[in-house]
Amino acid sequence: MLQFFEEFKAIFEYASGVTDDPPPRGQSWMRSPLWWGIWWAILILLIVAFSGQSSKFIYIDF
Amino acid sequence: MIFNTFVYYLLFLLPSAILYRGSSAKLRPWIIAVFGSLFFLYFAYSMAGTAGALCLGIFLLESITSRLYTPRSRWCILGLLQGLVFLGIFKYWNFFAGLLFWRHANPLRWQGAFLPLGISFFTFEFYHYAWDRKYNRTEPGTLAEYLAFILFFPTMVAGPIKRYQDFLPKLRAEPENWTSDWLTGGTRILTGLAKKFAIADVLSAWTDHLNARDIRLAGRGALVLWLFAYSIKIYADFSAYSDIAIGSARLFGIRVPENFDWPYGRRNIQRFWACWHMSLTRWLTDYVFVPVARLRVGSWKPHIYVVIVTTMLISGLWHGAGLHYIAWGLYHGLLLVAHKIWRGWLGPASQKPVPVFASRVLTYLCVTAGYALFTMDLHTVVLFYRRLLIG
Numbered sequence: 001m002l003q004f005f006e007e008f009k010a011i012f013e014y015a016s017g018v019t020d021d022p023p024p025r026g027q028s029w030m031r032s033p034l035w036w037g038i039w040w041a042i043l044i045l046l047i048v049a050f051s052g053q054s055s056k057f058i059y060i061d062f
Numbered sequence: 063m064i065f066n067t068f069v070y071y072l073l074f075l076l077p078s079a080i081l082y083r084g085s086s087a088k089l090r091p092w093i094i095a096v097f098g099s100l101f102f103l104y105f106a107y108s109m110a111g112t113a114g115a116l117c118l119g120i121f122l123l124e125s126i127t128s129r130l131y132t133p134r135s136r137w138c139i140l141g142l143l144q145g146l147v148f149l150g151i152f153k154y155w156n157f158f159a160g161l162l163f164w165r166h167a168n169p170l171r172w173q174g175a176f177l178p179l180g181i182s183f184f185t186f187e188f189y190h191y192a193w194d195r196k197y198n199r200t201e202p203g204t205l206a207e208y209l210a211f212i213l214f215f216p217t218m219v220a221g222p223i224k225r226y227q228d229f230l231p232k233l234r235a236e237p238e239n240w241t242s243d244w245l246t247g248g249t250r251i252l253t254g255l256a257k258k259f260a261i262a263d264v265l266s267a268w269t270d271h272l273n274a275r276d277i278r279l280a281g282r283g284a285l286v287l288w289l290f291a292y293s294i295k296i297y298a299d300f301s302a303y304s305d306i307a308i309g310s311a312r313l314f315g316i317r318v319p320e321n322f323d324w325p326y327g328r329r330n331i332q333r334f335w336a337c338w339h340m341s342l343t344r345w346l347t348d349y350v351f352v353p354v355a356r357l358r359v360g361s362w363k364p365h366i367y368v369v370i371v372t373t374m375l376i377s378g379l380w381h382g383a384g385l386h387y388i389a390w391g392l393y394h395g396l397l398l399v400a401h402k403i404w405r406g407w408l409g410p411a412s413q414k415p416v417p418v419f420a421s422r423v424l425t426y427l428c429v430t431a432g433y434a435l436f437t438m439d440l441h442t443v444v445l446f447y448r449r450l451l452i453g
Contacts, residue, residue, distance in 0.1 A: 009324065017250030017309060020242065026243070036245065043252040050259035055266055056063055057258070057303045058296060059220040 015039060064105055064219060065306045066258060067326055074215060075100050079313035083237050091210035091233060094129045094314075100215025105219075107177040117178035120148055123261045124188050131191070133198035141192030157383035180219040182380065187212060191226050192304055193349060200227040200416035207233060216310035219350055220303055222321045223341040229316070237315025248311025255304035265295035271436075274442045277449055285450050292437055293430040297326065300339070321346075326429070329411065331397045334429055350376050370402070371395035379438070386443060398427055409433070 010023035014030060022030035029035055065069055071137045078097035082090055091450050099118060107115040122268065124144060130137040144413055152175070159170035191208070194200040203211075203226070212218075268291035271277075277285065304321035311318045325338035335343050364372075371392065378391015405411070412418070435444050 005327075015249070016253035017246045017248075017312075018307070020246060025298075035251075040249070040252060043249075043256045046256040046260045047252065050256075050263060053259065053266070054262040055263050057065065057220065057301045059303055 064267045065310075066255065069104070073104070075310050075313065078162075078215075082314050083240065087234065087236070088230055091204070091206035094210035095206060095213050095234075096214045098210070101215040102182060102213070102218065108195045110176040111178060112272060113174075114178060115175060115184075117181070120178070121184055121212060121350060122159075122209075125205070127207060128188070128191060128195075128208055129235045130204070131195035131202065134196060134263045138192045141195075141262070142189055145188040145192070151183055152181055154383045156377075163197075183217070183219065183221050183223060184212065186221075186223045187226075189349060191343065194226065199301035200225075203230055203348055204332045216320055220300075220307070221339075221341055222304055222307060222319045223345050223352060224318055228319070235315075239315075241310050243315050247309040247312030250305050250308075250312060253335070254269075254302040254305030254309060257298045257305065261294050262302060263297035265291045265298070267297050269396075269437075270294075270447070272437055272442075274445055277442065277446050280449070282453070285446065289430055292433050293326075293426075296320075296433065296436075326424055326426050328425055329404075329418060330425055331394070331401050333399070334425055335394075346373050346377055346380060367402070369397045374398065379451075384439065386435050386438060389440065389443075390432055393432050393435055397432075434441075 007023060007025060011025070011030070014020045014022045030053070071207075074097055075081045076117055078093060081097075082093045085093055085396065102118050102121075103115045106117060111118075127137070127141055127144065132138075141343060155172050156168075156175050157171075158224075162168075162170070191200070193227070195202065202208075208226075208235055211224065211226055214224070214229075217224055224451045248306055251442040268288050269283070271288050272292065280288075301322045306330055308318055308320065319341045320372040321340050323340065325334050351369060354372050355366070356363060372395075374391045374395030375388060376391070377394070378389070381387045381390070411421070434443050438446060
């Protein structure tokens with residue numbers, strides 16, 4: 001369970017730009033331009049689909 | 063707003079990052095300082111009008127004063143005080159004047175009060191620099207470098223809180239790997255925006271109900287659900303903000319400190335704070351906790367529990383000028399003290415799966431229960447807990 005979580009964390013952190021190097025299990029496919037193309041498309045799709053609510057970031061007021 | 067506007071990316075981030083990377087080492091700090099000033103003027107004006115924009119003058123004045131700071135000099139103390147005075151006037155004047163007159167008419171009330179853009183975070187960095195110069199923990203750098211540090215717009219408004227000695231070498235280094243920086247930085251920005259729009263903003267539909275009128279009408283299940291929704295929303299919102307700030311900085315080739323490290327999965331409240339708003343926790347540790355712990359009046363020194371609670375009270379007050387923020391700080395201070403006492407009694411924590419899992423869940427529940435104090439004024443919080451516990 002813990003190992004699964006650690007692997008998920010490593011993949012998520014690489015995919016979200018927190019770390020520079022992919023985890024051992026994703027070395028090859030996570031470096032390919034195809035992977036980045038699909039991932040960026042998903043992120044942009046999410047942004048476009050949910051944008052327009054124009055709420056303020058909470059910590060701006062602090 | 064700001065990070066979720068096209069203006070931020072098209073007018074400020076992309077032009078300045080490209081210009082910065084293509085310029086000589088001598089020009090780079092000035093590019094940050096000029097774009098940072100324009101960024102401040104634009105967004106401060108759009109939020110608080112001319113008076114808001116004019117506050118840039120205060121920050122420039124503080125930056126010029128910083129050139130006088132030398133180890134053990136009185137100018138450093140002036141620097142520490144002026145940052146706190148400006149923060150005190152803009153953020154806490156009406157709050158403390160209100161407390162002073164309590165239920166009577168408040169003749170000292172500042173009717174047109176406004177909060178200058180990023181003043182809380184400016185103050186952290188001004189204070190850090192003055193303190194560290196006083197104790198000779200950082201070199202002065204040039205005026206341009208200091209202005210670049212203060213006016214670095216990706217982190218200007220809400221952090222992550224930087225340290226001068228950490229920022230300076232990155233500012234001086236030649237930005238090298240365009241591809242890697244822009245791929246990683248771009249991904250970080252997109253992830254932040256997706257988190258903000260698809261998670262934080264969507265949850266607003268639930269968390270907006272955390273007000274007295276809706277709480278009176280809601281059942282217990284709804285109250286619990288709204289609080290859990292708020293715990294996810296605030297994490298998604300602020301970590302998204304940090305993602306965009308860190309990603310934006312990366313476009314310049316500058317790495318700024320991380321702010322979150324999976325805080326909700328932590329085993330105890332101390333570890334939670336080590337992973338939640340990390341740059342603030344480190345700041346509070348270095349500039350509040352340690353100095354208070356080192357206080358000596360004759361043979362008297364503050365007890366560690368007093369130091370912990372004081373630090374968290376200041377953290378609460380910093381989050382906002384309201385009694386509920388102070389109560390939230392007190393709540394977390396008491397949780398940290400309770401954890402310290404608990405560990406003192408039981409010794410090292412168990413490594414068995416069930417206690418580990420239980421402690422993770424308990425920590426999350428304690429943090430989530432405290433969000434009521436964070437997000438509602440004291441009257442509404444009392445109503446909330448009364449409805450939740452008694453019905």
